[in-house]
Amino acid sequence: MNDLRAWIEVLRREGELAEVTAEVDPYLEITEIADRTMKAGGPALLFTNVRGSAMPLLINQFGTERRMCLALGVATLDEVRERVSDVFELLQPPKGLSAALDAAATGLRTLRDSKPKVVSSGPCQEVVMETPDLDRLPIMTCWPDDGGPFITLPSVITRDVVTGGRNVGMYRLQKHSSTTLGLHWQIHKDAAADWREGAGRMEVAIALGTDPITAYAGSMPLPKHIDEFAVAGVLRGTRTELVRCRTVDLEVPANAEIVIEGYAERGTLHPEGPFGDHTGYYTPVEPFPLLHVTAITHRRDPIYPSIVVGVPPSEDVWLGKATERIFLPAVQMTLPEVVDYDLPAAGVFHNCCIVAIRKRFPGHARKVMHAIWGTGLLSLTKAVVVVDEWVDVHDYTQVMWQLGANVDPARDVLVSSGPLDQLDHAPAIQSLGGKIGFDATRKWPEEGYPRVWPEVARMSASVREAVDERWSALGIRLDVVARVDAGSSARSRRRFFGRGSP
Ligand SMILES: Cc1cc2nc3c(=O)[nH]c(=O)nc-3n(C[C@H](O)[C@H](O)[C@H](O)COP(=O)(O)O)c2cc1C
Ligand SMILES: [Mn+2]
Numbered sequence: 114m115n116d117l118r119a120w121i122e123v124l125r126r127e128g129e130l131a132e133v134t135a136e137v138d139p140y141l142e143i144t145e146i147a148d149r150t151m152k153a154g155g156p157a158l159l160f161t162n163v164r165g166s167a168m169p170l171l172i173n174q175f176g177t178e179r180r181m182c183l184a185l186g187v188a189t190l191d192e193v194r195e196r197v198s199d200v201f202e203l204l205q206p207p208k209g210l211s212a213a214l215d216a217a218a219t220g221l222r223t224l225r226d227s228k229p230k231v232v233s234s235g236p237c238q239e240v241v242m243e244t245p246d247l248d249r250l251p252i253m254t255c256w257p258d259d260g261g262p263f264i265t266l267p268s269v270i271t272r273d274v275v276t277g278g279r280n281v282g283m284y285r286l287q288k289h290s291s292t293t294l295g296l297h298w299q300i301h302k303d304a305a306a307d308w309r310e311g312a313g314r315m316e317v318a319i320a321l322g323t324d325p326i327t328a329y330a331g332s333m334p335l336p337k338h339i340d341e342f343a344v345a346g347v348l349r350g351t352r353t354e355l356v357r358c359r360t361v362d363l364e365v366p367a368n369a370e371i372v373i374e375g376y377a378e379r380g381t382l383h384p385e386g387p388f389g390d391h392t393g394y395y396t397p398v399e400p401f402p403l404l405h406v407t408a409i410t411h412r413r414d415p416i417y418p419s420i421v422v423g424v425p426p427s428e429d430v431w432l433g434k435a436t437e438r439i440f441l442p443a444v445q446m447t448l449p450e451v452v453d454y455d456l457p458a459a460g461v462f463h464n465c466c467i468v469a470i471r472k473r474f475p476g477h478a479r480k481v482m483h484a485i486w487g488t489g490l491l492s493l494t495k496a497v498v499v500v501d502e503w504v505d506v507h508d509y510t511q512v513m514w515q516l517g518a519n520v521d522p523a524r525d526v527l528v529s530s531g532p533l534d535q536l537d538h539a540p541a542i543q544s545l546g547g548k549i550g551f552d553a554t555r556k557w558p559e560e561g562y563p564r565v566w567p568e569v570a571r572m573s574a575s576v577r578e579a580v581d582e583r584w585s586a587l588g589i590r591l592d593v594v595a596r597v598d599a600g601s602s603a604r605s606r607r608r609f610f611g612r613g614s615p
Contacts, residue, residue, distance in 0.1 A: 116368035117322045124157050131156045138164045139253045144421050151176040151428050166251035168417045181431035184325035190438040199223040201442040227346030235356040235367025238410040245409040248291045251417050256389030262288045266420045268320040268331040270363050271304045274311040281341035283331035287385050294404040295385035299535040303337045314376045316361035322370025322418045332432050334490040360407040370415040377402040391422035392536050430458040455506040463493045463534040467506040475559040482550035493534045497550045515553040525552040
C-alpha cells in the first residue's frame with residue numbers, strides 16, 4: 114500500500130470501513146463514537162463531515178487484529194516476524210564466525226536495501242498553506258478534562274545532532290494555538306535524547322496520514338541508531354520515499370496527507386496536558402518543548418488520521434501487539450532461553466510482562482527478570498511473571514494458574530527498583546520506582562525446594578487418542594461456542610481475556 118488512500122480502499126474492499134456523512138464534533142463526540150466502535154470490534158471510521166474543518170477524519174484503522182494484519186500485509190501477527198528476521202540476524206549470538214559474518218551481511222544488506230529514498234516531489238506538498246493554520250485540521254479533544262485538542266497519530270521526525278541519524282516517533286501533540294504544538298516525547302524516548310544532546314533550535318517535522326506501515330513504524334521501540342523509516346521499508350518490502358521539507362532541514366514521507374514543519378527552542382518548555390492517556394487515567398500537566406510551526410503542506414484534499422487511547426483495550430492495543438510479536442526475536446537475541454512472551458493489553462504494555470523460559474539452572478527465572486529490566490523500553494516493565502516453557506503465555510487463565518500454584522510469596526517474589534514509564538502515576542517519584550518479579554516456574558532441589566514437586570494432572574495419550582476416535586460417535590457438539598465466537602472481535606476478546614483452560 115502506497116499511501117493512506119490505498120489503505121482506505123483496502124479497508125473498504127474488505128468490509129472494514131464505515132463512512133459517516135453525518136456531522137460529528139471533534140470535541141469529545143468522535144471519541145465516544147470511535148471508542149464504542151473499537152470496543153465492539155467494529156470497523157474503521159471515515160468521518161467526512163467533521164464540524165469546523167473541511168478535512169475528513171479517519172479513526173479506528175488499527176482497531177482489530179484483522180485490520181492490524183491487513184495493515185501489515187500478513188495473515189497473522191506472528192508472520193510479520195519473518196519480514197524483519199534478516200535485520201535481527203545482525204545481532205544474533207554467533208553460531209561460529211563465518212555464520213555470524215554471513216548473518217550480519219544479510220542484515221546490513223536488508224537494511225541498506227530498504228534505506229529511505231529521497232525523491233524530488235510528492236503529494237504531501239501539493240498545497241502549501243499560505244499562513245500555517247492548525248485550526249484548519251479536525252484535531253480532536255478526546256476526553257472531557259483534556260487540556261485542549263491533541264494530534265494523536267503523528268510521525269514526529271527529528272535528527273540526532275551528533276550522528277545526523279533520523280528518528281521517527283509517535284508522540285502526541287497538543288494544539289496550543291493555530292501555530293504552536295506541545296511535543297510530548299517522554300524522557301526515555303529517542304526524540305527526548307535528540308532534544309537533550311543539542312543546543313539552540315531543534316527542527317521538527319510531523320507527517321500525518323501515511324500508509325499504515327509508515328505510521329506504525331513510529332511506535333516501534335527500535336534502538337536509537339535505527340531509522341524507523343528504514344524498518345518501515347523492510348516491513349513493506351519497498352523503500353520509504355521522502356521529500357525534503359520546505360522550511361526545515363528534514364525529510365518527510367512523500368505520501369503523507371499533511372505535513373507540519375517547525376522548530377522548538379531548547380531551554381524553553383511549555384505546560385502540556387492534561388490528557389486522558391493509554392494508562393486509562395489522565396496524565397497531569399507537565400513541561401514539554403513547544404513547536405513553532407513554520408509551514409503546513411498537504412494534499413489537495415487531505416484526510417486527517419486520528420486514534421483514541423484511554424481505558425484499555427483501546428485502538429492502540431493492536432499497535433502494541435504487533436510490536437510484541439515483531440520484537441520476539443529481538444528479545445531472544447539476548448535471551449535465547451525465552452520461548453515466548455506476552456504484554457497484556459490491560460497492563461498497558463509497560464506494567465506487566467509474562468515470559469516463558471527453558472529453565473536450565475537455579476535462579477534462571479531471576480536472571481530473565483533482570484534482563485527484561487535491562488532491555489530497551491522493556492526495561493520500564495513493572496511486573497515480570499516467569500513461567501515454564503510449556504505454558505501458553507497468551508492464555509491468562511493458564512498464567513494465573515501457574516502464578517497461584519507455583520509461587521511461594523516468601524521465596525519466589527523479587528522486589529527491585531529502577532526506571533518506570535513516565536506516565537505511571539503509582540510511584541511517588543515520577544519515572545522511578547519499584548519492580549516486581551514472580552518466579553512461577555517449577556522449583557528445583559538446587560533452589561532449596563526439599564519436597565517432591567508434583568506433576569500436572571494430565572490425561573494419558575492413549576486415552577486421548579481413543580476418545581478422539583470415538584468423539585463423533587458420542588454426539589457431543591462443541592462447535593457451537595466456536596460459531597458464536599467467530600470473527601475478529603471475538604478473536605481479540607479471546608486473546609485479551611484468555612482462551613479458557615488448557
Ligand atoms: C497511539 C500512541 C501514542 C503514543 N504517544 C506517545 C507520546 O505522547 N509520548 C511518548 O513518549 N510516547 C508515545 N507513544 C509511544 C511511542 O510511540 C513509542 O515508545 C516509540 O518507541 C517511540 O519512538 P522512539 O523509540 O523512537 O522514541 C505512543 C504510542 C502510541 C501507539
Ligand atoms: Mn527511535
